[in-house]
Amino acid sequence: MDLTIEGKVYINGSFEKCCIGVDQGRISSIKKISKGEKHLDFGDKLILPAGIDIHVHFRDPGMIHKEDFSTGSLAAAFGGISCVFDMPNTIPQVTNLQVLSDKIITLGKKSYVDFGVYSCVTNSNIKNAREIGEKCSGFKIYMGNSTNSLQLDKSNLREVFKEIYSTGKPVLIHAEDEQCLDKNKTKERNLVDHLNSRPSKCEEKAIRDILESSRNINSKIHVCHLSSYEGLELLKNRAENVSCGVTPHHLLLSVEKDLKPQLRYKVNPPLRKSFDREILFEGVRSGFIDVLESDHAPHNFEESIVDFEDAPSGLPGVETMFPLFLHMAKKRKLSFQRLVSIICERPAYIVGIPKGKIEVGRDADIIVVDLKKDCKIKSEYLHSKCEWSPFEDWSAIFPMHVFVRGKKLIEEHELLGNQGFGRFVGK
Ligand SMILES: [Zn+2]
Numbered sequence: 427m428d429l430t431i432e433g434k435v436y437i438n439g440s441f442e443k444c445c446i447g448v449d450q451g452r453i454s455s456i457k458k459i460s461k462g463e464k465h466l467d468f469g470d471k472l473i474l475p476a477g478i479d480i481h482v483h484f485r486d487p488g489m490i491h492k493e494d495f496s497t498g499s500l501a502a503a504f505g506g507i508s509c510v511f512d513m514p515n516t517i518p519q520v521t522n523l524q525v526l527s528d529k530i531i532t533l534g535k536k537s538y539v540d541f542g543v544y545s546c547v548t549n550s551n552i553k554n555a556r557e558i559g560e561k562c563s564g565f566k567i568y569m570g571n572s573t574n575s576l577q578l579d580k581s582n583l584r585e586v587f588k589e590i591y592s593t594g595k596p597v598l599i600h601a602e603d604e605q606c607l608d609k610n611k612t613k614e615r616n617l618v619d620h621l622n623s624r625p626s627k628c629e630e631k632a633i634r635d636i637l638e639s640s641r642n643i644n645s646k647i648h649v650c651h652l653s654s655y656e657g658l659e660l661l662k663n664r665a666e667n668v669s670c671g672v673t674p675h676h677l678l679l680s681v682e683k684d685l686k687p688q689l690r691y692k693v694n695p696p697l698r699k700s701f702d703r704e705i706l707f708e709g710v711r712s713g714f715i716d717v718l719e720s721d722h723a724p725h726n727f728e729e730s731i732v733d734f735e736d737a738p739s740g741l742p743g744v745e746t747m748f749p750l751f752l753h754m755a756k757k758r759k760l761s762f763q764r765l766v767s768i769i770c771e772r773p774a775y776i777v778g779i780p781k782g783k784i785e786v787g788r789d790a791d792i793i794v795v796d797l798k799k800d801c802k803i804k805s806e807y808l809h810s811k812c813e814w815s816p817f818e819d820w821s822a823i824f825p826m827h828v829f830v831r832g833k834k835l836i837e838e839h840e841l842l843g844n845q846g847f848g849r850f851v852g853k
Contacts, residue, residue, distance in 0.1 A: 427462030451831030476508035481719035488517025505745035537848030559593025626654035671717035724812035749822035
């Protein structure tokens with residue numbers, strides 16, 4: 427055995443003192459006592475699966491002044507995320523095999539953590555979805571406009587769901603109805619105006635269309651960044667193959683909070699009221715919501731020195747997601763079972779990768795956590811190019827050590843890993 431890692435290990439819902447054996451990057455055994463060529467004993471520190479973020483925008487290629495895959499993946503690593511899945515609205519947009527292959531090569535040279543890449547399904551490339559699906563990690567559909575996105579008409583949804591079934595890959599959907607957004611568009615001067623421009627009923631309408639169009643089709647369908655009570659209510663009656671996610675910002679922030687400067691919190695779907703926020707948090711606790719996804723979408727500081735109306739939408743969050751919720755688990759605002767389910771197990775299942783769980787045969791993607799090490803989030807110590815956090819001064823617990831495929835990437839909160847270590851998780 428190459429390596430054994432000892433500590434209080436999270437296995438099947440509880441913590442047990444034991445040793446994880448690692449061979450060639452995979453977990454080869456889990457025993458009460460065992461010793462490999464190298465043995466690391468973390469005493470009573472917690473050992474959890476590393477997180478998987480199925481929704482990031484690392485802006486590479488094409489917008490590397492905002493972020494690039496080295497800074498984005500570095501932020502992920504420090505935040506205990508061992509694998510990220512990048513959205514296709516980079517430049518050029520990922521809509522065909524050539525662009526997809528080029529992007530995978532580019533990212534492979536830069537990434538600190540493992541990664542997947544989505545392809546966008548638009549009105550004009552539906553028939554190529556099967557071919558692209560051989561290689562991409564999944565598909566993205568934009569039903570409503572957002573930053574640099576290509577849309578798909580809702581009349582084409584059913585055809586897409588049918589078309590991708592044989593690929594076995596998931597389709598992730600930005601669920602805001604375009605006509606509804608058009609109808610409600612108003613002049614925007616602040617976050618409340620932005621919310622009024624994109625009301626809950628637009629999300630509700632889009633989700634209704636998704637559920638209707640996917641009836642009796644067994645493709646993996648994931649509704650991204652759920653933000654409203656109405657949306658959650660509809661999804662309570664979803665079929666097994668439909669999942670949904672929520673972001674840290676929709677769970678923790680709302681328009682009633684005194685958020686400044688307002689335009690930096692502009693995001694789609696918008697931050698809503700504390701009523702929606704609380705219902706969503708309850709949805710996470712009770713298990714109705716499957717996944718926590720950061721929707722990490724950074725912009726530069728210069729881009730935010732404009733009028734509210736002209737400011738781009740999107741918040742950073744890949745580095746702070748797991749640490750914020752580790753602190754909440756410590757404070758018993760949600761259980762460790764739910765935490766591991768929404769950040770590790772369910773994401774791994776949705777994108778179909780052998781990670782997200784401490785189990786023989788899976789990748790040894792592991793974090794070591796000292797629950798006594800609370801800290802306050804300070805953006806100056808984060809690694810994204812955008813240099814700010816919507817969670818400045820919030821309490822968090824960052825992992826001390828992070829392993830990816832048995833290799834230590836972070837040791838005592840310091841970087842050990844190299845750019846280019848991260849691998850594409852598909853073919
Ligand atoms: Zn997104």
